[in-house]
Amino acid sequence: MEPVYIKVEAGICGFYCQVKAWQQSKERAVIEITNSECELVQKLAENIREVTLQDIFTRHTGNPVFKAAEQAGCHLTCPVPVAVLKAAEAALELALPREARISFEQNENKDKA
Numbered sequence: 001m002e003p004v005y006i007k008v009e010a011g012i013c014g015f016y017c018q019v020k021a022w023q024q025s026k027e028r029a030v031i032e033i034t035n036s037e038c039e040l041v042q043k044l045a046e047n048i049r050e051v052t053l054q055d056i057f058t059r060h061t062g063n064p065v066f067k068a069a070e071q072a073g074c075h076l077t078c079p080v081p082v083a084v085l086k087a088a089e090a091a092l093e094l095a096l097p098r099e100a101r102i103s104f105e106q107n108e109n110k111d112k113a
Contacts, residue, residue: 043073055088
């Protein structure tokens with residue numbers, strides 16, 4: 001399978017990064033987080049080199065990706081850790097690589113959802 005690429009635009013901080021994941025084995029995906037000017041995401045990138053099948057199904061409080069994000073000092077709502085897990089999930093063929101999005105809407109549109 002080809003590598004999976006995700007571009008993360010984190011929001012108001014103005015930082016972005018790219019997450020690349022590829023299958024190393026049936027139970028292990030290699031992770032690369034690049035192109036970020038955020039020092040915290042750079043620290044996260046140093047600590048996350050792979051995600052295992054077990055990691056994907058580990059609860060939030062015990063998940064090594066979320067633990068690494070906390071150790072790096074990432075903001076609680078930083079989308080990069082979730083992008084890492086989504087990339088690994090797609091690389092391990094547990095999900096199709098489809099876009100996920102969080103969008104803020106204007107007040108006039110909120111009642112139409």
